[in-house]
Amino acid sequence: MSGSEPRLRVEGRACVLRGDDIDTDRIIPARFMRVVTFDGLGEHLFEDDRSQAKGDHPIDDERFAGAEILIVGRNFGCGSSREHAPQALMRRGFHAFVGASFAEIFFGNCVSLGLPCATLSEAALAEVMDSVELEPTQEIVLDVASRTLTHRGGTIPVEIPDGAHTQLVEGTWNATAVLLEAGEAIDATAARLPYVQGF
Template structure:
């Protein structure tokens, strides 16, 4: 998993509440188990018209936000079904961080397992971040995971809380497999001792 330490990038404002996982990545794109190639389906029903052309009113289709790496979103982001394709699609598009006042639990957990940082802030802080994001490509946010801060284009800083274990995993690029591999020597020793003590097994 790609490490997350410091990210400075364009933040796209999406002040929509209850964005569910079907809105993030529609069910038509769930036929694959690959984590790549899903960028085209991200917010497909919002990004594209019925004829397949781009919807110019959708934020990620606007020139200032086409390369957004941060999403500032409304309450209860990632609700709905538990599809892990949602964080896969965000990451494949290039979005490494989502900021909201609240997230659905399963989506929130899946983000950490896939290198996407979900940040919870207060409604007052979110309003300030929406103001920053609405300035466009020249107003970048800096996310410092180690310091647990979001710094706006004017230098103002917001502190956010995060579980220490999840922070450790993101800083070191450790998903579940990576965490297991950290114990590879201990696992190997155990398997060897087990084979010696139970040769018939």
């Protein structure tokens, strides 16, 4: 099984979530992880932030309803390795992330789910955020293949690291199938490691 399809582009409305260092405990508070499946996590996305904002949170903002792309600040997804965070975002309808930077484990978890995370300069990001907030109904296109983002203001380049880019474009982001292809080379590596052999 390959289990993954190429992710060439994501298009649709966007939602702007301002702020840096938004951690995975805020994306999905730990108490909602007492589950054995990822089903239903979308309901609790940003639950505590939203309840404290009393409706004044971008996720609850009517203007961003149905958004496919989440636009964030710096170091988004820092903290815990919980895949529950990108799972909750995906189950809420977000299929791509655009921001100044992403925490490493969060970025990798997104790639594993076929969700592109694209970065752009702070200046360009500020422009995109303003553009979407001014006109939330506009269609945004993240073209993964050509590494560009198109919004009302024009088409601008974004960064997606080569490895992730290849996995998304070629549809090899579900790593299990790719890793299994190594076959006996896995056993050969294990056999070379002294500790696997009991020294």
